[in-house]
Amino acid sequence: MPDVTQVLAAIDAGDNLAADRLLPLVYDELRKLAAAKMASEQPGQTLSATALVHEAYLHLVGEQQFENRAHFFAAAAEAMRRILIDRARQRKSLKRGGDRQRLNLDNLEVAAEQTPDDFLALDEALAKLEIKDQRKAQLVKLRFFAGMTNEQAAQALGISTSTADNDWAYARAWLRLEIEGPRAN
Amino acid sequence: MPTKPLDEEAIFNAARRIEAPEDRAKFIAQACGDDTGVAERVRALLDMHERDSGFLKPPNQTADYEPIAERPGARVGPYRLMEQIGEGGFGLVFVAEQQEPVKRKVALKVIKPGMDTKQVIARFSAERQALAMMDHPNIARVLDAGATDSGRPYFVMELVRGIPITDYCDQNQLSPRDRLELFIAVCQAVQHAHQKGIIHRDIKPSNVLVTSHDGKPVVKVIDFGVAKAIHQQLTERTVYTQFAQMIGTPLYMSPEQAEMSGLDIDTRSDIYSLGVLLYELLTGTTPFD
Numbered sequence: 001m002p003d004v005t006q007v008l009a010a011i012d013a014g015d016n017l018a019a020d021r022l023l024p025l026v027y028d029e030l031r032k033l034a035a036a037k038m039a040s041e042q043p044g045q046t047l048s049a050t051a052l053v054h055e056a057y058l059h060l061v062g063e064q065q066f067e068n069r070a071h072f073f074a075a076a077a078e079a080m081r082r083i084l085i086d087r088a089r090q091r092k093s094l095k096r097g098g099d100r101q102r103l104n105l106d107n108l109e110v111a112a113e114q115t116p117d118d119f120l121a122l123d124e125a126l127a128k129l130e131i132k133d134q135r136k137a138q139l140v141k142l143r144f145f146a147g148m149t150n151e152q153a154a155q156a157l158g159i160s161t162s163t164a165d166n167d168w169a170y171a172r173a174w175l176r177l178e179i180e181g182p183r184a185n
Numbered sequence: 186m187p188t189k190p191l192d193e194e195a196i197f198n199a200a201r202r203i204e205a206p207e208d209r210a211k212f213i214a215q216a217c218g219d220d221t222g223v224a225e226r227v228r229a230l231l232d233m234h235e236r237d238s239g240f241l242k243p244p245n246q247t248a249d250y251e252p253i254a255e256r257p258g259a260r261v262g263p264y265r266l267m268e269q270i271g272e273g274g275f276g277l278v279f280v281a282e283q284q285e286p287v288k289r290k291v292a293l294k295v296i297k298p299g300m301d302t303k304q305v306i307a308r309f310s311a312e313r314q315a316l317a318m319m320d321h322p323n324i325a326r327v328l329d330a331g332a333t334d335s336g337r338p339y340f341v342m343e344l345v346r347g348i349p350i351t352d353y354c355d356q357n358q359l360s361p362r363d364r365l366e367l368f369i370a371v372c373q374a375v376q377h378a379h380q381k382g383i384i385h386r387d388i389k390p391s392n393v394l395v396t397s398h399d400g401k402p403v404v405k406v407i408d409f410g411v412a413k414a415i416h417q418q419l420t421e422r423t424v425y426t427q428f429a430q431m432i433g434t435p436l437y438m439s440p441e442q443a444e445m446s447g448l449d450i451d452t453r454s455d456i457y458s459l460g461v462l463l464y465e466l467l468t469g470t471t472p473f474d
Contacts, residue, residue, distance in 0.1 A: 054297075144241050166198045172241050173197065173233040182229040 004029075004060040004072065011068040019071050026072065027079035029056045034083070053080060053146050070156030074138070077146035081123070084145070088119040125178040129171060136171040139164060193226050200227060201234055255279070255295050261339055262331050264293055270346075276337075280344060291328060292344045294411070296337055305338040306330055309414040316410045318381050323374035325394075325407040330414070338414075345405045347394030351465055353402065364466045367395065370404040375459060378409055379452045385409055388458035389437040390465070437461045437471070 004025050010018035033056055053076045061072060130137035135157060142153040154164035196216045203209040209231075217224035233240075257279065259266050264281040270292070271278035281293035296305065309330040316327050329341035348356075350371070354364050371393055378385060385392070385406065392408045439457035464472045 140241065166194075169201060169234060170194050170197055170230070173230040176233040176236075176240050177229055180233075182225075182232075 005062075005064055005066075008061065008066040008068060008072065011071055012066055019075070022071055022075035023078055026056065026060070026075040027082065029060055030076065030079050030083060033059065053077075070152070073142060073146045073148055073152070074156060077141040077144075077148075080145040081126075081141055084119065085123050088123075121179050122175065125175045128178060129175060133171075135159070136167045136174075139167050140171050140175070143168065193223050193230070196223070196227050197230050197234075201231060255333060255335070255337075261293060261295070261333050262329075264291065264341065266293065281341070283341075290344050292325075292342045292407075294340045294342065295333060296339065305414045306332060309338075309340070309410060312383070312410050312414070315382050319378055319383060319409065321374050321377040323370050323404045323406060324378065324409060325405045327408075327410045340411050340414075342407060342411075343405075345394050345396055345407055347396035347405055349390035350393040350395050350404065350462070351390040353395035354466060355469075357402075361467060367402060367404055368463055368466055371406060371462070372459060374404065374406045375455055378406075379455070383409055384452055385455050385458075387411075387437075388455055388462060390462065393462065 004022065007018050007021050007025065030052060034052060053073070056076060057069075057072060061069065066072075126137055126140060129140070139153050139157060142148045142156055143150070148156065150164050150168065151161055153168075154161045157164065159167070196213065199216070200209050200213055203212055213224055213227055217227065255261060255266060255277070257266050257268055261281065263285050264283050267280040267282055267290075269277055269279050276294055276296040278292055278294045281291050283289050283291055313330075319326070325343040325345045327340060327342050331339055333339055347353075350367060353359075354367070359367070375385065375388070385408070387408060388406070392406060394405050394407060395402050396405060397403070437458045439454040461471055464470075
């Protein structure tokens with residue numbers, strides 16, 4: 001298996017297909033990292049997804065500089081989304097089954113979480129947005145799941161920050177309208 | 186009539202920049218013309234846009250992916266970093282030397298990326314006066330807060346060289362009676378803070394240290410005011426914002442904190458955490474796994 005720095009180097013060298021190879025690597029790393037954290041951290045410690053992505057980056061890429069490091073965060077955002085969705089589904093099925101055992105999903109637990117239903121609804125709306133406008137969905141993933149700033153996400157998507165700002169405002173309103181429906185006046 | 190199909194996105198983005206409601210309504214009416222369907226969509230989108238800016242917004246707008254650059258020898262405000270003494274979920278802790286206005290050693294905690302520096306410092310400042318009123322032998326004083334050159338929040342505290350209370354009790358094989366005595370001191374410290382209107386919000390063994398003064402163990406509760414400044418997201422009721430933000434095992438957290446139900450937490454949250462700590466001191470494990 002290639003490592004992340006090799007893949008990033010390949011992307012820098014112009015190999016566009018290399019980006020696809022990042023996702024499984026980053027996904028694995030995030031899951032492992034989360035599990036290790038949960039096992040070793042002081043009880044009561046909280047971990048944020050953003051910090052997790054950050055640490056995965058330091059761990060996999062370290063100090064090396066890559067022109068296309070944004071690809072890493074795109075993969076991390078998607079990986080984080082999958083991890084959180086898996087967990088929301090699992091929590092939901094556990095609730096129905098009344099299972100009180102510790103979740104085996106790497107012992108990840110969410111401290112301040114909305115209901116899994118809300119989260120799954122968000123993901124569903126995000127999937128619709130992706131069909132309609134892939135760039136905006138990508139932007140939401142980068143900002144929401146990888147914790148990127150507007151500037152970082154704009155750079156990753158190769159768009160101007162003002163475009164990213166417009167996209168973000170519209171995508172957020174669109175998603176929320178999709179989830180909640182128009183408010184009765 | 187415009188020839189190209191009306192673009193709700195373009196109209197939305199133009200309209201959201203118009204402040205005055207009448208001007209905005211006029212603009213929408215004009216831009217959408219006869220197409221009441223689009224006008225309605227745009228109004229609904231604007232409604233969502235205005236209603237809650239917290240939706241989906243990660244609280245860490247200043248987050249970046251650079252590691253904490255502060256190292257021993259570096260200067261942070263009026264402090265010079267010496268050795269690193271700890272690393273927690275929220276950042277690095279250093280021994281630092283203060284030169285002005287008094288020369289002394291302090292503990293300086295640099296917060297990791299992922300926190301909004303301005304918000305953290307603003308929340309700290311809001312409570313600063315109350316924190317300054319706390320004066321208790323079992324409470325480590327919080328002295329200062331600010332932003333490093335790289336923009337990260339930092340906190341300066343009385344330097345406590347101690348170990349977590351649970352570790353101390355186990356290492357010294359303290360009897361239940363001795364454990365309870367230490368625990369009473371913790372309660373007194375928390376009681377003192379509560380009387381000054383300060384809630385800790387993050388009581389756990391790593392924030393309750395035991396040091397030795399003249400051979401006698403002394404409890405010091407650290408991080409008063411810090412938890413509130415950096416933990417605020419737990420109590421802020423921002424819909425959806427928090428999904429991706431908090432992953433952890435809230436073993437010491439009271440139900441109202443963990444559920445983020447929107448109820449404001451009060452001193453009882455600390456009492457709950459104290460209960461968990463007491464349980465752990467006496468049984469060696471936390472009540473909920």
